[in-house]
Amino acid sequence: MAALHFDCGSALKCNTPCMFFDDHPEFLETSSTAAGKDRLNLRHVAIIEEHCKILSGSRVLDIASHDGRWSFAALQAGATHVTGIEGRGHLVALANQTFASKGIDPSRFRFIHGDAHDTLTAGLGTFDVVMCLGFLYHTLRYPELFAGIRATGARHVVIDTRVFAGGARVVRLIKNPKEIDSMAVEDRFSYEGKTLVGTPSVSAVVHMLDTYGFDVASQPDWARIRREHPGVTKARQYERGERVTMLAVSRD
Ligand SMILES: C[S@@+](CC[C@H](N)C(=O)[O-])C[C@H]1O[C@@H](n2cnc3c(N)ncnc32)[C@H](O)[C@@H]1O
Incomplete structure (x- = not known):
């Protein structure tokens, strides 16, 4: 099927293909983490296409950048530069490899192998947009994370996370084994190869953002996204409200 081209209505026209990962199958090979094409394509609509006006022309920080997919x-949506932080070295190597094979100008990206909290705390400079995708449920180090995001000076933060059901401002505790690539890396707080992490509720995420000076501006409408892509399935977590994507804007 020929790739359709998405028109975000922006004067900048980022020309993001509608079903993005159809054109970039490398990312289906470099990771087994939720790498189903349908799900990635729908996440692309919610995470990238919905926000291409703010991504276009921006310097972007990608927290937990994995194999570099986002x-x-x-x-591709028009960011001028992207910095990824990823805790697993082999995923950083894969991201660098894929970017090289796609001929991306090395002056436009940088992947850092390190713990996201420590790297942010050490200071990374300034960014326009922070993407924190698939990471909030692999940490409990929220103050370090959000203070670090605040310190980047970013105006926009795109969050995509699994959430714990219920209205209360709570975090459901779980532990992540270090062996699984999609989960928390071992850090100085881990014990016997396991890291204590938590899945926050939507209210908890909103509260974290608010505490660090960000308001939630919008959330993609998953019912509409599904309607507009009827043949593309596998986004049930989003449809059931077990996972959310949100755009937060700085109050400053
Ligand atoms: C569920 S995957 C999300 C990948 C990608 N951001 C996405 O949304 O598709 C979580 C990623 O976080 C990385 N990670 C886990 N703990 C980390 C940490 N403390 N610092 C940096 N990266 C970490 C994992 O190695 C993995 O690549």
Whole structure:
């Protein structure tokens, strides 16, 4: 099927293909983490296409950049530069490899192998947009994370996370084994190869953002996204409200 081209209505016209990962199958090979094409394509609509006006022309920080899939998508949406932080070295190597094979100008990206909290705390400079995708449920180090995001000076933060059901401002505790690539890396707080992490409720995420000076501006309408892509399935977590995407804007 020929790739359709998405028109975000922006004067900048980022020309993001509608079903992005049809054109970039490398990312179906470099990771087994939720790498089903349908799900990635729908996430691309919610994470990138819905926000291409803010990504276009921006310097972007991608927290937990994995194999570089969302960093690459941000560049394709018109970001001028992207910095990824990823805790697993082999995923950083894969991201660099894929970017090289796609001929991306090395001056437009940088992947850092390191713990996201420590790297942010050490200071990374300034960014326009922070993407925190698939990461909030692999940490409990929220103050370090959000203070670090605040310190980047970013006006926009795109969050995509699994959430714990219920209205209360709570975090459901779980532990992540270090062996699984999609989960928390071992850090100085881990014990016997396991890291204590938590799945926050929507209210908890909103509260974290608010505490650090960000308001939630919008959330993609998953019912509409599904209607507009009837043949593309596999986004049930989003449809059931077990996972959300949100755009937060700085109050400053
Ligand atoms: C569920 S995957 C999300 C990948 C991608 N951002 C996405 O949304 O598709 C979580 C990623 O976070 C990384 N990660 C886990 N703990 C980390 C940490 N403390 N610092 C940096 N990266 C970490 C994992 O290695 C993995 O690549």
